[in-house]
Amino acid sequence: MARKAKKLALVRYSRDDIKTLKAHSKARTPLKNIAKEMKRTEGSLRQKAMNLGIGLGHQR
Incomplete structure (x- = not known):
C-alpha cells in the first residue's frame, strides 16, 4: 500500500521573522x-x- 505524502501548511514570514533572520545573519x-x-x-x-x-x- 502506497503512503500518501503529508501536506505541509504554508506559514508566511512576518515582519518580525524577517527582522530576526537579519539579526541572526x-x-x-x-x-x-x-x-x-x-x-x-x-x-x-x-x-x-x-x-x-x-x-x-x-x-558563509
Missing part, C-alpha cells in the same frame, strides 16, 4: 540554531535569505 548564528528557534527548516531559511539578499550561517 549579522550575528553569524549557525543555521541549525536559527532553524530550531524559528521552527522552520534550514532549506526554508536559506531560500528566504537568498530572496532577501543576505547570507546565513557562521561559515
